[in-house]
Amino acid sequence: MxxxxxxxxxxxxxxxxxxxxxxxxxxxxxxxxxxxxxDDSINLYARGEDLRRHCQARLDSASARIERIVSGPxxxxxxxxxxxxxxx
Numbered sequence: 001m002x003x004x005x006x007x008x009x010x011x012x013x014x015x016x017x018x019x020x021x022x023x024x025x026x027x028x029x030x031x032x033x034x035x036x037x038x039d040d041s042i043n044l045y046a047r048g049e050d051l052r053r054h055c056q057a058r059l060d061s062a063s064a065r066i067e068r069i070v071s072g073p074x075x076x077x078x079x080x081x082x083x084x085x086x087x088x
Contacts, residue, residue, distance in 0.1 A: 012047075012050050012051060012054045013054065015051075015054065017055060017058040017059070017062075020051050020054045020055050020058070021051075021055055023047075023051050024048055024051040024052060024055060027044050027045075027047055027048035027051065028048065030044055031044055031045065031048070
């Protein structure tokens with residue numbers, strides 16, 4: 001059985017979306033291999049869930065920012081507003 005190295009991974013909150021997604025894919029590969037001891041699998045699963053939540057939050061944030069694009073009468077974007085800016 002494969003041995004899982006101690007977790008020396010970067011803080012998830014500091015990871016870019018792309019780095020977190022790669023880390024999540026790595027967790028999934030390890031879990032799907034079936035070569036991970038049970039206790040390590042549980043720890044990997046928990047880290048995977050944290051990575052999934054981080055990725056989802058980053059996607060939600062990006063989606064909200066995109067939705068804030070202000071369109072002109074012809075449907076073309078003319079400006080953007082900060083996500084927490086006024087609605088007017």
